[in-house]
Amino acid sequence: MRAKLAAIRRLAAPGTGRVRLRTLVYIRWFAVGGQLAAVVIVNFGLNYPLPLLACLATVAVSAAVNIGITLTRPMSGTLSDRGAALWLAYDIVQLSTLLYLTGGLQNPFAVMLLASVVVSASVLSRISTLSLGLLVAVCISVLAFRYEPLPGPEPLLELPVFYVLGVWQALVIGGLFIAAFVGSVAEEGRRMQDALNAAQVALEHEQRLSSLGGLAAAAAHELGTPLATIAVTAKELSHDLKPGSPMADDVELILEQTARCREILMELSRKPETEGGEPYSRLPLGTMLEEAARPYLTGTVNLTHDFRAVGEAPGSPEPVLTRSPEFLRAVGTLIQNAIQFADSEVILRARWDAGTVTVEIIDDGPGFSAHLLDRLGEPYVSTRAGADGEGEHMGLGVFIAQNLLNRTGATLRFANQDWWDWWGAGAIVRITWPRRELEHATSETGRVGEHAGQ
Structure with a gap:
């Protein structure tokens, strides 16, 4: 399973093919058609003189590049993050050249320079999007001062300098905003989807x-x-x-x-x-917790059990749960994390009453990093630095555990113990369920696990 999780992580990494070549080729053909139509309409329809040969040559280069790629590469393939960024960078430079020939920032089509940044923000990595945003800013800055006159009726209209500078400022800020913020939101969405896929693989x-x-x-x-x-x-x-x-x-x-x-x-x-579905498919909460911990026990860390009822009715019967893959996997992952980083002991504590079930996993290790406490449970945020660099230390373990436990109605809280606590330093993970919801949820997911192989 670690190999599958690592494969999903590689899919989330920059440099992995995310953009189909056919999509970018079609987008460029659309741009070539629009540019050619604009040049023909302005020069022949409106009779506004353009540097026609230079404009047509600029458009023809893009058409030739598209034809060459179509003939030499399979359209079903994908481009790496770097390859797609270079593709979009060419489009920015090509459009800037055409704008230079047709009025610079005075040309109303100057806003199309932001299109490549928008495409990048939706599918490419943050560094690629920021790089394209900076390239757009450079091209816009050059076009603000260096350009051929805007074609139009005589006498030619020359826009005020302060207006051109305002357009320059708006386009630069717009490009950088799209690159920085829209790109960040899109990347976070991609990472979340990749992590959800990893959780599904684990389940x-x-x-x-x-x-x-x-x-x-x-x-x-x-x-x-x-x-x-x-x-x-x-x-x-x-x-x-x-x-x-x-x-x-x-x-x-x-x-x-x-x-x-x-x-x-x-x-x-x-x-x-x-x-399976034999008599031992329904187990007391304590037995379920012991079973979840069993694969991760070591000779160097002592696991202490503390299971009992609390509240007004201390004799409240222990919850009886159906063996659930989600429960065993999720709680086991959190116990494994505690054992890996404990110095000598982990306490597995369970408390229940008529309405609530609480499980606490407490270790005497270094605790969670303070700057990560608010982010624990997010994908690709590792709880503590791993030593082996394997799949379980990709930052997916806690995310998967939290999502699986959420399916059973659980609420998770991560904290470090206070220095005056009787136990001392270390981390604590507290899982809380409404009792009825936990018993019902494990029953449902247990049946799902049994039916999956039938």
Whole structure:
């Protein structure tokens, strides 16, 4: 599963192909058609003289580039972040050249320089969008002072300098605003979508494990009787064989391998993943928490359990939950995080009453970074620096856990313990559910996990 999460992370990284070549080619053809129509209408329809050859040559270059790319590259391919940025940079320079020939910022089509920045903000990385925004600012600054006269009726209209400077200021600020803020919002949306995809991968992984466990239990049950028959038959053959028979070794081998198969099936039957819809599919809260923590236990960190009822009715029965892949995966991830960064001990505390269930995971490690506390739960924000750099340290673990727990009605709170606390330094994760909602949600998600493999 880590490989899948890493693949999703690579998709979110700059440099990964996000823009289809066909889309950019079509956009450029649209621009070429619009530019050619404008030149023809102004020069021949309105009879306003233009530097016609220079204008047509500028438009023809873009058409030639498009034709060349169409003939040499598959249109179904994608461009990297850098390739798409260079593509849009060319469009900016080409349009700036055409504006230079037709009045500079006095040309009302100067606003089209922002189009490439808008496209970049929607699909490219923040650094590429900012770079294109700066390129637009440079081109606009040059066009404010260097340009051929705007074609029009005689005498030619010359706009006041302060008006041209106002247009320059508006376009520069608009371009930089789109690059900085619109680009940031779009990138955040892409990152969130990538993280949601990763959460879905994690959930599907847990559901497959659950369904595989059920298949293993069924296989152990169904194969038990044939293996017993084979074993009995082999024993009868061994008793009937005369001493020194050449078949004795073969019969002994059959008995040994049959015993080995029965041991394997017994081992499969004992695995917690095989409980499926059997009696152990509904477990007390404490047992569920212990099962979630079991894969991450180490010999160096002690895990202490503290489970009890609280409130006006201390004898309130312990919540009984259906084994849910979402619950086990999410709580297990948070316990794993605590064990990885604890110095010597992690406390797994559960409290419940008639209306509320609270689980706290407390470690005696360095705690969460203060500047990240408000951002924990966001995708690609790592809780604490990982040592191995594997997929679980990509900052997706807490995001996935929080989203899975939200499906069960949970509210998560991350905090560092105060220095005067009896436990001392360390991090604390508090998960709170309405009791009825938790019991209902795990029942529903448990059934979803069972049906996923059917």
